[in-house]
Amino acid sequence: MDDLKYGARDKRGDWKPNGRIEGAPLLNWPPRLPKILAWLPGYIWPWNAFHMATALLYWFYIVPSVETMKTISWGWALWLYAVNAAAILVFYGIFELRYYIKRAQATRFKYNHKFPADAPSDVFWFQSQNLDNFLRSFFVTIPLWTLVEVIFLWCFANGYVPWVGWTDHPVYLAALVLVAPAIHEVHFFFIHRLIHWGPLYRWIHSVHHNSINPSPWSSLSMHPVEGFLYHAVAFWHLIIPSNPIVALFQLHVAGFGAVNGHLGFDKLEVTEDTAVNSHAYTHYLHHKYFEVNYGGDGLIPLDRWFGTWHDGTREGDAMMDARFQKKKERMNAKAAANH
Numbered sequence: 139m140d141d142l143k144y145g146a147r148d149k150r151g152d153w154k155p156n157g158r159i160e161g162a163p164l165l166n167w168p169p170r171l172p173k174i175l176a177w178l179p180g181y182i183w184p185w186n187a188f189h190m191a192t193a194l195l196y197w198f199y200i201v202p203s204v205e206t207m208k209t210i211s212w213g214w215a216l217w218l219y220a221v222n223a224a225a226i227l228v229f230y231g232i233f234e235l236r237y238y239i240k241r242a243q244a245t246r247f248k249y250n251h252k253f254p255a256d257a258p259s260d261v262f263w264f265q266s267q268n269l270d271n272f273l274r275s276f277f278v279t280i281p282l283w284t285l286v287e288v289i290f291l292w293c294f295a296n297g298y299v300p301w302v303g304w305t306d307h308p309v310y311l312a313a314l315v316l317v318a319p320a321i322h323e324v325h326f327f328f329i330h331r332l333i334h335w336g337p338l339y340r341w342i343h344s345v346h347h348n349s350i351n352p353s354p355w356s357s358l359s360m361h362p363v364e365g366f367l368y369h370a371v372a373f374w375h376l377i378i379p380s381n382p383i384v385a386l387f388q389l390h391v392a393g394f395g396a397v398n399g400h401l402g403f404d405k406l407e408v409t410e411d412t413a414v415n416s417h418a419y420t421h422y423l424h425h426k427y428f429e430v431n432y433g434g435d436g437l438i439p440l441d442r443w444f445g446t447w448h449d450g451t452r453e454g455d456a457m458m459d460a461r462f463q464k465k466k467e468r469m470n471a472k473a474a475a476n477h
């Protein structure tokens with residue numbers, strides 16, 4: 139596909155999309171139904187539908203019996219870890235293999251013209267972003283994802299929390315499924331904003347930000363504290379009356395869905411003239427500029443409300459620069475006052 143129909147490439151070879159990033163029109167005022175209806179299919183297909191499909195597959199084929207889950211044991215915990223790790227190896231691996239190893243799309247629609255494999259750096263284990271990100275994902279973050287999973291399944295199995303049945307409350311649960319990505323957005327925004335606070339950033343979140351040019355393995359490359367808090371989003375279903383399938387869906391929106399922000403390409407070409415939108419640009423800008431777009435892709439416009447939204451345009455740049463300038467002035471004034 140000709141990516142210059144959809145965006146522009148600068149002298150360095152970095153590509154950026156035309157126009158501005160549109161957040162979801164849900165909370166725009168006045169509400170416009172046609173716009174919401176036009177947005178809805180892209181909300182469900184393909185990413186959230188995929189997360190629901192994997193949640194169902196897990197529930198019917200992977201998750202052990204309720205009887206087994208009443209007692210926490212290494213057996214089923216390790217089984218869930220093995221499946222989670224294998225699933226991520228395959229799912230993220232498909233993107234890694236096609237777009238980063240085979241480079242099937244070269245740099246078409248690629249925000250940063252460089253590939254991490256071509257840029258060794260001392261910030262990473264073994265100087266390799268790929269190896270560092272891969273090891274952290276599989277040996278730090280996915281075990282913590284599994285820990286969260288084991289805890290909530292154990293709570294449901296023992297009846298410690300309400301278990302809402304699909305036959306009793308299908309409409310309520312369907313609505314909860316539709317709302318789950320918004321729960322993710324709010325949860326992620328606030329924990330993410332928190333770990334951007336100086337001391338916590340240096341201790342915890344800088345690990346994830348080592349990847350300025352993220353690729354699929356960067357998605358779950360986190361410090362253990364972040365790896366746990368990020369997946370702990372599923373615990374909301376121990377507070378809100380829910381069902382383990384919905385909790386699994388919530389967990390998969392986090393675990394599998396993390397790849398969206400780190401694909402590095404705006405569109406993934408499927409055939410000669412069809413492509414899937416990655417929704418990656420918002421979070422790509424976060425990795426590039428650090429202090430913008432703390433949320434996901436703007437489903438709930440928290441960044442807009444807090445003044446940290448970058449919509450990918452020149453005005454977005456100007457707003458960000460003005461904010462950084464103000465911050466600098468504040469810090470200088472503080473330093474002067476201390477002398």
Ligand SMILES: [Zn+2]
Pocket residue numbers: 346352357399400421425
């Ligand atoms: Zn990230």
Ligand SMILES: [Zn+2]
Pocket residue numbers: 330334343347424428
């Ligand atoms: Zn961050």
